[in-house]
Amino acid sequence: MAVSLPVSRLANALPRTMAWTPLVRLAVLIxxxxxxxxxxxxxxxxxxxxxxxxxRGRKLAALVVVGCAVAISTVSFQTITSNRLLxxxxxxxxSLYMFVQxxxxxxxxxxxxxxxxxxxxxxxxILIMASFAGALFWWLFIRSRFDLHMILLVGVxxxxxxxxxxxxxxxxxxxxxxxxxxxxxxxxxxxxDRTLLGISAVLVTAGGLVVWRVQDRLDALxxxxxxxxxxGIDYQRTIALLFGVVVVMIAVSTALVGPITFMGLIVSFLxxxxxxxxxxxxxxxxxxxxxxxxxxxxxxxxxxVFSYNTTLSIVIEFAGxxxxxxxxxxxxxx
Amino acid sequence: xxxxxxxxxxxxxTTVVDSVSLTIAKGGMTAIVGPNGAGKSTLCSMIGRLIPxxxxxxxxxxxDVTATKGERLARRISILSQENHVTARLSVEDLVLLGRxxxxxxxxxxxxxxHLEATIDFMELGPLRHRxxxxxxxxxxxxxxxxxxxxQDTDYILLDEPLNSLDMKHAVAMMKLLRRVCDEQxxxxxxxxxxVNIASWYSDRVVALRDGRIVxxxxxxxxxQPEVMESIFEVDVVIREVKGKPFAVYYG
Ligand SMILES: Nc1ncnc2c1ncn2[C@@H]1O[C@H](COP(=O)(O)OP(=O)(O)O)[C@@H](O)[C@H]1O
Ligand SMILES: [Mg+2]
Numbered sequence: 082m083a084v085s086l087p088v089s090r091l092a093n094a095l096p097r098t099m100a101w102t103p104l105v106r107l108a109v110l111i112x113x114x115x116x117x118x119x120x121x122x123x124x125x126x127x128x129x130x131x132x133x134x135x136x137r138g139r140k141l142a143a144l145v146v147v148g149c150a151v152a153i154s155t156v157s158f159q160t161i162t163s164n165r166l167l168x169x170x171x172x173x174x175x176s177l178y179m180f181v182q183x184x185x186x187x188x189x190x191x192x193x194x195x196x197x198x199x200x201x202x203x204x205x206x207i208l209i210m211a212s213f214a215g216a217l218f219w220w221l222f223i224r225s226r227f228d229l230h231m232i233l234l235v236g237v238x239x240x241x242x243x244x245x246x247x248x249x250x251x252x253x254x255x256x257x258x259x260x261x262x263x264x265x266x267x268x269x270x271x272x273x274d275r276t277l278l279g280i281s282a283v284l285v286t287a288g289g290l291v292v293w294r295v296q297d298r299l300d301a302l303x304x305x306x307x308x309x310x311x312x313g314i315d316y317q318r319t320i321a322l323l324f325g326v327v328v329v330m331i332a333v334s335t336a337l338v339g340p341i342t343f344m345g346l347i348v349s350f351l352x353x354x355x356x357x358x359x360x361x362x363x364x365x366x367x368x369x370x371x372x373x374x375x376x377x378x379x380x381x382x383x384x385x386v387f388s389y390n391t392t393l394s395i396v397i398e399f400a401g402x403x404x405x406x407x408x409x410x411x412x413x414x415x
Numbered sequence: 416x417x418x419x420x421x422x423x424x425x426x427x428x429t430t431v432v433d434s435v436s437l438t439i440a441k442g443g444m445t446a447i448v449g450p451n452g453a454g455k456s457t458l459c460s461m462i463g464r465l466i467p468x469x470x471x472x473x474x475x476x477x478x479d480v481t482a483t484k485g486e487r488l489a490r491r492i493s494i495l496s497q498e499n500h501v502t503a504r505l506s507v508e509d510l511v512l513l514g515r516x517x518x519x520x521x522x523x524x525x526x527x528x529x530h531l532e533a534t535i536d537f538m539e540l541g542p543l544r545h546r547x548x549x550x551x552x553x554x555x556x557x558x559x560x561x562x563x564x565x566x567q568d569t570d571y572i573l574l575d576e577p578l579n580s581l582d583m584k585h586a587v588a589m590m591k592l593l594r595r596v597c598d599e600q601x602x603x604x605x606x607x608x609x610x611v612n613i614a615s616w617y618s619d620r621v622v623a624l625r626d627g628r629i630v631x632x633x634x635x636x637x638x639x640q641p642e643v644m645e646s647i648f649e650v651d652v653v654i655r656e657v658k659g660k661p662f663a664v665y666y667g
Contacts, residue, residue, distance in 0.1 A: 313489025
């Protein structure tokens with residue numbers, strides 16, 4: 082409950098001459114995002130516009146898709162689990178995606194993998210992942226009465242299990258395929274996989290629209306299962322729907338930039354603190370904008386200003402890890 | 416009318432609610448009493464469709480709770496469960512207003528605002544209305560939750576231990592208030608309570624559960640008998656008359 086405290090205090094310290102309504106806050110965030118975007122597109126272009134604009138444009142699009150996927154999946158996931166400490170990645174969903182990848186390389190070989198249209202392959206992988214996640218979901222949320230410790234434990238165990246299985250599979254394949262996989266697995270916002278950009282954008286937009294359509298139900302879900310049902314929410318269906326969206330979003334972000342564990346945590350933490358409202362109609366857009374801002378602004382600063390290339394994911398993960406620890410030690414995450 | 420027909424609930428091999436049948440007519444206050452673990456919360460949760468039953472059926476105004484759309488039921492029956500915790504940082508006002516969800520899905524109308532104001536007044540939550548839930552004491556939070564349920568404005572209201580963590584003054588105030596809601600707005604209130612004196616003082620009917628079965632069902636004076644109460648709670652009870660009503664002393 083008190084997780085958003087320090088940030089909201091920060092927000093309250095802002096100038097009082099203006100009414101900091103949620104809409105004004107959103108507008109400010111959008112403005113910041115616009116500035117970051119312009120900087121990202123134009124800094125250090127050296128007049129090479131014909132090359133730079135389309136090149137950076139594609140990269141920008143990828144960052145936006147990933148940012149929205151991380152933001153929407155984390156906010157939805159935290160609402161359905163009634164917990165501000167969990168992210169889908171902490172639940173091991175991204176390692177599941179990597180395991181599916183490793184398995185398909187193992188059985189098909191990278192040569193065959195390359196021959197299949199990557200978009201088709203991607204959809205198939207999502208399907209496999211969704212079936213497994215669906216079974217896990219059924220077990221955790223419907224069969225047993227889920228509680229936080231159980232979910233965290235299962236998530237950690239599955240995360241480790243899939244990561245070690247993936248490592249095991251990778252040891253059995255030949256070096257060329259190893260490199261093929263490693264390429265997929267290394268989190269990097271600098272080198273985004275572009276073949277999947279189009280389909281990812283479609284999937285994230287569709288998922289985002291689904292969540293947006295049920296945002297009022299998400300608000301009611303914040304009251305917890307009993308009260309949400311009491312208010313007439315079709316609990317199981319709503320949770321299943323949202324969980325499905327989360328799975329797709331995780332697959333998208335992992336496919337595009339590799340596994341990112343803690344970014345969602347910073348994003349939701351900042352979004353709840355800065356949106357000035359607990360309502361999803363403000364928190365969802367705020368989280369998307371903040372995620373894009375972190376990625377685009379971070380990338381601009383590291384790449385253009387400091388000329389580092391691959392460190393953004395490390396910086397974000399590090400900051401996210403610290404947020405995670407703070408939340409954990411404060412203990413007021415439910 | 417709430418019709419509970421031969422309802423059974425099991426967890427593994429333990430039967431927690433055992434073929435319970437109960438009809439609660441429209442209007443009036445019914446108290447559900449019984450020792451810890453008797454199945455009171457389980458029964459309430461099944462009536463409020465929070466958990467499924469293994470056998471039997473429950474109808475509210477002829478609507479089967481397992482088959483009827485949640486939204487339709489939410490305009491007829493509201494439930495406050497025994498334990499509630501909220502993830503978001505809501506103010507009292509936000510919480511109470513969410514009680515209007517079944518009608519307007521979060522798009523607050525003028526009518527919702529009127530209900531909000533009336534409920535805040537009624538529950539005397541005015542001074543607390545802008546506080547966040549995590550800034551309230553347990554008793555104040557409990558009052559806010561009850562206010563939310565009242566704001567839902569349903570004919571039937573189920574409350575699982577509404578007096579939980581209320582002090583003497585607020586417990587009595589809550590009971591008087593529920594009595595008023597029941598009498599003035601023709602609501603049907605079913606509530607779980609531990610204090611047998613409160614149960615008999617304010618209710619029209621007392622239903623006692625023990626080991627998942629109904630062991631007593633009747634008006635307060637039939638309930639306030641030493642042998643009845645001893646068989647339910649296994650304590651020695653002396654009944655005295657206080658202010659013209661039976662009063663149970665079970666201390667010492
Ligand atoms: N989810 C559950 N799993 C197993 N047993 C349960 C569960 N919920 C309740 N019980 C058991 O059912 C019995 C009745 O519980 P409950 O209805 O909460 O009692 P009370 O009358 O105190 O409200 C208790 O013995 C309790 O341990
Ligand atoms: Mg109980």
